[in-house]
Amino acid sequence: MTGRLLTIGDEILVGQVVDTNAAWLGELMTGLGIRVDRADTVGDDRAAIVERLREGLRTAGVVVVTGGLGPTHDDVTKSAVMELFGVGSRFDEAVFEHVRARFERRGLAMAPSNRSQAEIPEGFEALPNPVGTAPGLWRGADGTHGILVVLPGVPHEMKTIAVGSLVPRLSSIEGRAAIVQRTLLTTGIGESALQERIRPVDHLLTDDVSLAYLPSIHGVRLRLTGRGPDPESATARLEALAGHVLQRAGRWVYGEGEDSLEGVVGRLLLDRAATVAVAESCTGGLVTHRLTNVPGASGWVKGSVVAYHNDVKRDGLGVPESVLDAHGAVSRETAVAMATGARHAVGADFGLATTGIMGPGGGTPDKPVGTVWIAVALPDGANRAVMLRLGTDRIRNKERAATGAIDLLRRALTGLVEDDPGFVA
Amino acid sequence: MTGRLLTIGDEILVGQVVDTNAAWLGELMTGLGIRVDRADTVGDDRAAIVERLREGLRTAGVVVVTGGLGPTHDDVTKSAVMELFGVGSRFDEAVFEHVRARFERRGLAMAPSNRSQAEIPEGFEALPNPVGTAPGLWRGADGTHGILVVLPGVPHEMKTIAVGSLVPRLSSIEGRAAIVQRTLLTTGIGESALQERIRPVDHLLTDDVSLAYLPSIHGVRLRLTGRGPDPESATARLEALAGHVLQRAGRWVYGEGEDSLEGVVGRLLLDRAATVAVAESCTGGLVTHRLTNVPGASGWVKGSVVAYHNDVKRDGLGVPESVLDAHGAVSRETAVAMATGARHAVGADFGLATTGIMGPGGGTPDKPVGTVWIAVALPDGANRAVMLRLGTDRIRNKERAATGAIDLLRRALTGLVEDDPGFVA
Numbered sequence: 082m083t084g085r086l087l088t089i090g091d092e093i094l095v096g097q098v099v100d101t102n103a104a105w106l107g108e109l110m111t112g113l114g115i116r117v118d119r120a121d122t123v124g125d126d127r128a129a130i131v132e133r134l135r136e137g138l139r140t141a142g143v144v145v146v147t148g149g150l151g152p153t154h155d156d157v158t159k160s161a162v163m164e165l166f167g168v169g170s171r172f173d174e175a176v177f178e179h180v181r182a183r184f185e186r187r188g189l190a191m192a193p194s195n196r197s198q199a200e201i202p203e204g205f206e207a208l209p210n211p212v213g214t215a216p217g218l219w220r221g222a223d224g225t226h227g228i229l230v231v232l233p234g235v236p237h238e239m240k241t242i243a244v245g246s247l248v249p250r251l252s253s254i255e256g257r258a259a260i261v262q263r264t265l266l267t268t269g270i271g272e273s274a275l276q277e278r279i280r281p282v283d284h285l286l287t288d289d290v291s292l293a294y295l296p297s298i299h300g301v302r303l304r305l306t307g308r309g310p311d312p313e314s315a316t317a318r319l320e321a322l323a324g325h326v327l328q329r330a331g332r333w334v335y336g337e338g339e340d341s342l343e344g345v346v347g348r349l350l351l352d353r354a355a356t357v358a359v360a361e362s363c364t365g366g367l368v369t370h371r372l373t374n375v376p377g378a379s380g381w382v383k384g385s386v387v388a389y390h391n392d393v394k395r396d397g398l399g400v401p402e403s404v405l406d407a408h409g410a411v412s413r414e415t416a417v418a419m420a421t422g423a424r425h426a427v428g429a430d431f432g433l434a435t436t437g438i439m440g441p442g443g444g445t446p447d448k449p450v451g452t453v454w455i456a457v458a459l460p461d462g463a464n465r466a467v468m469l470r471l472g473t474d475r476i477r478n479k480e481r482a483a484t485g486a487i488d489l490l491r492r493a494l495t496g497l498v499e500d501d502p503g504f505v506a
Numbered sequence: 507m508t509g510r511l512l513t514i515g516d517e518i519l520v521g522q523v524v525d526t527n528a529a530w531l532g533e534l535m536t537g538l539g540i541r542v543d544r545a546d547t548v549g550d551d552r553a554a555i556v557e558r559l560r561e562g563l564r565t566a567g568v569v570v571v572t573g574g575l576g577p578t579h580d581d582v583t584k585s586a587v588m589e590l591f592g593v594g595s596r597f598d599e600a601v602f603e604h605v606r607a608r609f610e611r612r613g614l615a616m617a618p619s620n621r622s623q624a625e626i627p628e629g630f631e632a633l634p635n636p637v638g639t640a641p642g643l644w645r646g647a648d649g650t651h652g653i654l655v656v657l658p659g660v661p662h663e664m665k666t667i668a669v670g671s672l673v674p675r676l677s678s679i680e681g682r683a684a685i686v687q688r689t690l691l692t693t694g695i696g697e698s699a700l701q702e703r704i705r706p707v708d709h710l711l712t713d714d715v716s717l718a719y720l721p722s723i724h725g726v727r728l729r730l731t732g733r734g735p736d737p738e739s740a741t742a743r744l745e746a747l748a749g750h751v752l753q754r755a756g757r758w759v760y761g762e763g764e765d766s767l768e769g770v771v772g773r774l775l776l777d778r779a780a781t782v783a784v785a786e787s788c789t790g791g792l793v794t795h796r797l798t799n800v801p802g803a804s805g806w807v808k809g810s811v812v813a814y815h816n817d818v819k820r821d822g823l824g825v826p827e828s829v830l831d832a833h834g835a836v837s838r839e840t841a842v843a844m845a846t847g848a849r850h851a852v853g854a855d856f857g858l859a860t861t862g863i864m865g866p867g868g869g870t871p872d873k874p875v876g877t878v879w880i881a882v883a884l885p886d887g888a889n890r891a892v893m894l895r896l897g898t899d900r901i902r903n904k905e906r907a908a909t910g911a912i913d914l915l916r917r918a919l920t921g922l923v924e925d926d927p928g929f930v931a
Contacts, residue, residue, distance in 0.1 A: 373790025
């Protein structure tokens, strides 16, 4: 099946907003076995929308539209859809009740224009929007048109409706097998090394069971897909593959789906009622920033010292002058002394430290730009340290070093540090 | 004139990469007075590219293509262009010499496939690429086709060629006036308050002189455009407007073009050989992370204390227990004590502090989620503090509080704090 994406909004065309929905939907549909062959953007212009929809529904199996829903856009997408099919709309009481209740819960008066959210074009089903007011719309294929799906442009709402209503429908439409997916999140191992590890189970991969590697700066996501005549058999195939993948690569898997590495670490710390303090040199605050992005982080982040200057490493963290002199600021010894110092200075159970050369300047032949040491100090006084060799881009280096540090803490919390051959411990 | 954008790449359609080029080009073209009415993405598929180009060049004044250039893409864009116009290519010695010299400078052997970079379709001009190997391509309008521009997909290369070669050409094509632009960057004032301030000079705005407000979470960018029969008169008009805008809104303008707020603050500190230390509570390291994103930040960032727990505010920063008890952690008094404490604890000339309630939890009737105090401690012992009332989204609140704090330091460094009516100082 061929898929087509259509994003609607003047704000995209004039460059005020970057369209991230198309990439997210492209990945989702690719995972469902739908080949997206085009992604178009048009403005809030009814004629242009009708023209694009007409062309798309004639040549593609499914067209997914985002944006142009809701009162602020004058419902331009809905009226385009009604014009295209020559239909009116019906007032959907269930949708209206949802909108009304939503305003009531927040103690807000509902503007009359919100009534229009409950106007559903004839021939369409409303897809529930649990996190907003504009419902999604679904129209099945007929003899001349492919499936048409309309979703709000707000990414959070779009994703919630897509996962809750679109994936099950696309997976179960007539003539297609049931499809189930899991996405395992890995970090600390490159794509090719990960493939090397998983390769022995490649014989499990068939038309019904597939595995995609999705690399990014923070790690490789593994998207596992199972297909079958019904959801049960699809799930059974998926789980068989997942079991084998986890057996071979589980130590690099930190979470699943929408998990974040820092959220996982936060749960691990909360579970044991432990706290962490960070000593950051080269990451310059980024590790703590990411940890404190997690709601409720104040329950397990005690505080940090960003020791950009050696003075601060010495006076703020108690790194001995002799260690700095003998080994330099970027060394295993300094990283360990910083992690230990953070534990004591801040008064936390775990200490985490980063020190390195992020570039563009500051490299030496011995310690080129991209050399980073990270260390974790454990509650029992022991510690672990690891060296990373990163690239030359300052911003990317900071991101990768922060991910490495947070993952080192995760490994320490799950007992995975010691037997890890990838670590210089 | 109508503009059309065409992005090429399978990696976009499967969602591996978010297309940021389209937004950047959309803004650029809008600024040049070109109305972008559509932005399409197709895969690395020659037939699809030819079809999109044929349609675009028939209906739009200018089509800008990004991606699909260079040996890794098999030059799919170039061969599509040659198919469309039924032309071959010529070997461009100047382009080849540029590619060869580039490899030589980096001490790398040039793969033979790079020769293809110098193959330019007949009827096209090569647009120099000072930061990469693939040149851009330009073909002027003829009786049946609009202007066709082809740029590499790598954002850095695309932008460099667009600014260096595309803007001057689009500005000077027959029948169009010369166009010059400046973008002034503001922060700390909302879009409508800024409009209110600038409104008295609105009479200066004509067809030849325009002003656009481009709001984002970090502030409002002001894009000033001057048009005229020649570059000199366009520049004179632009500068007349710029002078008036700066007179009315200058105190909120921190930079221009691609400046970053933290980079500006870094230069101000370097100029007076001063250093800064940060005490971060609610921003959780983000202020220091942003400061240390600037290359060479080690010359002016001394270090920071992320005091997430009150223990750390007291023990690490010397905030008196009595201040915390009497006023609470989120108060003017605590913010000032934190900023002063950071100066002394870390040993820097300036101290900067943030404390607030970022959400989702932690709000009270007195101090709802979004309440933030920021403070700066000056080298002479004086201090300034300001309260921000932000929203309920944790991540956005952190970003906005960090921007507010960095801007408070900028104002302190430029003497703009005291007479600023927007400040509770």
